[in-house]
Amino acid sequence: MATPNKKATTFAGLDGQDHELEFKNVDIVRHAEGTILLPEGLSLHEAKWWIERRYRDEETKVDVTERLEGFPVDVANAMQVAAKKLYGETAMVASWWKTPQFLTVPIDHKGNTASVFIGDFMVPGMDGELSCQPDANDALVIYGSVKKKDMPIVKRLLDETKVQLKKFSLFRGKAWRIEMKYDQKFRRDTFADPEFIDVTKVPTQLLLNEATTELLDAAVWTPITDFELVKDCDVPFKRGALLEGPYGTGKTLSIYETAKLAQENNITLILLKDIKDLQKIYPLAVRYAPTVLCGEDADLLVTDADGLSVINNMLDGVEYKDKSILLLLSTNHIEKFPESLLRPGRFHTIISYSNPDEDTSARLVQQFAEGHIDHADFDTQQIGQALSGQMPAVIHEVVQLAKLFTIRRLVKQYGRKLKADDPLLQLKTADVLKAIRSMQKHIGLLAPRKKDETAPVSKLGYAIGTGLADKLNQGQAMFDQMIEVVARPNGH
Numbered sequence: 106m107a108t109p110n111k112k113a114t115t116f117a118g119l120d121g122q123d124h125e126l127e128f129k130n131v132d133i134v135r136h137a138e139g140t141i142l143l144p145e146g147l148s149l150h151e152a153k154w155w156i157e158r159r160y161r162d163e164e165t166k167v168d169v170t171e172r173l174e175g176f177p178v179d180v181a182n183a184m185q186v187a188a189k190k191l192y193g194e195t196a197m198v199a200s201w202w203k204t205p206q207f208l209t210v211p212i213d214h215k216g217n218t219a220s221v222f223i224g225d226f227m228v229p230g231m232d233g234e235l236s237c238q239p240d241a242n243d244a245l246v247i248y249g250s251v252k253k254k255d256m257p258i259v260k261r262l263l264d265e266t267k268v269q270l271k272k273f274s275l276f277r278g279k280a281w282r283i284e285m286k287y288d289q290k291f292r293r294d295t296f297a298d299p300e301f302i303d304v305t306k307v308p309t310q311l312l313l314n315e316a317t318t319e320l321l322d323a324a325v326w327t328p329i330t331d332f333e334l335v336k337d338c339d340v341p342f343k344r345g346a347l348l349e350g351p352y353g354t355g356k357t358l359s360i361y362e363t364a365k366l367a368q369e370n371n372i373t374l375i376l377l378k379d380i381k382d383l384q385k386i387y388p389l390a391v392r393y394a395p396t397v398l399c400g401e402d403a404d405l406l407v408t409d410a411d412g413l414s415v416i417n418n419m420l421d422g423v424e425y426k427d428k429s430i431l432l433l434l435s436t437n438h439i440e441k442f443p444e445s446l447l448r449p450g451r452f453h454t455i456i457s458y459s460n461p462d463e464d465t466s467a468r469l470v471q472q473f474a475e476g477h478i479d480h481a482d483f484d485t486q487q488i489g490q491a492l493s494g495q496m497p498a499v500i501h502e503v504v505q506l507a508k509l510f511t512i513r514r515l516v517k518q519y520g521r522k523l524k525a526d527d528p529l530l531q532l533k534t535a536d537v538l539k540a541i542r543s544m545q546k547h548i549g550l551l552a553p554r555k556k557d558e559t560a561p562v563s564k565l566g567y568a569i570g571t572g573l574a575d576k577l578n579q580g581q582a583m584f585d586q587m588i589e590v591v592a593r594p595n596g597h
């Protein structure tokens with residue numbers, strides 16, 4: 106709408122004569138189809154004046170500086186995809202006077218990579234060029250000097266980049282490992298290339314004692330698998346969960362299982378290669394939130410004053426409030442955690458791992474035996490009892506040895522070579538018990554050395570189980586009993 110303005114002046118019209126110009130808010134509208142619309146009632150003389158004015162305005166140079174949050178290579182990749190969508194294959198040509206820089210970025214665990222353009226570039230229909238470079242805070246900055254008329258082109262590209270970044274991020278909703286590295290050029294720490302975790306190949310199926318499974322499932326996995334529902338029920342995704350317990354009890358395996366679930370549910374999972382990078386990598390987790398941020402050996406952090414305050418803040422600090430980050434840490438040394446950190450509101454859940462009980466031990470034997478079990482002659486109760494409280498690694502060795510005993514037995518019995526798929530190749534109770542008996546000394550030797558490494562029962566009274574030495578002693582008693590049982594199969 107033209108708004109009359111009392112001030113008037115004269116100007117040279119199309120006929121070269123002076124014309125009086127009444128100032129109005131004249132809006133010259135460009136349409137995508139290429140038409141330019143002038144307000145009704147505007148004389149052609151006036152139109153000439155306004156168009157010239159618009160021309161001068163549009164030719165003015167303006168500076169562009171836009172920061173796009175995300176991994177710089179991820180944003181650059183999204184911009185490439187956006188440009189391709191808007192302008193076709195030849196979009197985003199490098200400026201003619203500079204060599205284009207392409208960064209090779211991993212895009213999956215199989216070693217596939219994408220080539221991502223970083224540097225100066227030109228976009229069709231735009232005078233001048235833009236540049237994209239990571240800034241000191243690891244965001245991607247798009248900057249340059251462009252004519253005002255080209256600003257809609259820039260805006261369109263940036264808007265589409267944001268859309269693509271949500272849709273086709275290289276990292277969002279995936280599970281990856283990362284560490285910080287020192288950047289010689291900028292003399293500062295920066296993110297190293299992430300390494301994607303192969304979630305399709307979790308090394309072993311995780312088998313935990315029932316109470317541990319239930320807690321892990323509720324406190325860590327449910328917020329991942331039922332993200333929306335949990336949020337709607339007012340349970341914040343922002344939680345701190347600590348997996349604690351002795352060596353080799355499945356804490357790392359649990360993190361891998363979580364990675365698999367996270368990726369299946371489109372939730373980012375970042376596994377720190379070094380727990381000391383926690384604070385520096387946190388902002389990355391925020392950019393890709395909701396994120397499960399995992400770190401192992403968290404005791405290394407809490408024994409240092411700075412590290413302790415980092416974890417404290419992350420769990421409880423105002424700065425970190427309302428961030429959709431589930432912090433999942435693990436430790437073998439719960440006793441090194443100060444009480445202040447363990448109270449509810451800091452770590453919301455502490456999940457204690459211990460060596461497998463009777464039932465879990467028997468299931469582990471079956472799992473490690475990979476189906477080579479003679480179910481007609483497999484006393485799960487007896488085997489479970491014999492192995493209850495042993496480390497899964499010991500159980501694994503027992504099964505390997507039991508397989509060897511089985512092979513020996515069969516070769517002797519049948520006097521011929523067997524193939525791995527031979528139906529005869531099945532472990533019987535006696536094979537497993539023999540393996541346990543044979544390893545008894547070996548396991549005994551581990552006891553004094555392992556004693557110190559076993560997490561003592563926490564001062565706070567967290568039930569983390571008795572020490573390994575105790576378990577081995579119990580095991581020893583069990584073996585002694587079994588030797589008797591085997592020696593006297595009828596129990597006499």
Ligand SMILES: Nc1ncnc2c1ncn2[C@@H]1O[C@H](COP(=O)(O)OP(=O)(O)OP(=O)(O)O)[C@@H](O)[C@H]1O
Nearest residue numbers: 309310311312313351352353354355356357358497
């Ligand atoms: N609960 C379990 N279920 C199945 N396999 C297990 C379990 N615990 C341990 N294992 C076996 O032992 C290996 C080591 O387990 P894992 O790395 O998860 O232990 P951890 O608790 O992280 O030990 P650490 O405290 O030394 O880091 C696994 O790859 C697996 O073969």
Ligand SMILES: [Mg+2]
Nearest residue numbers: 356357358401
């Ligand atoms: Mg581990």
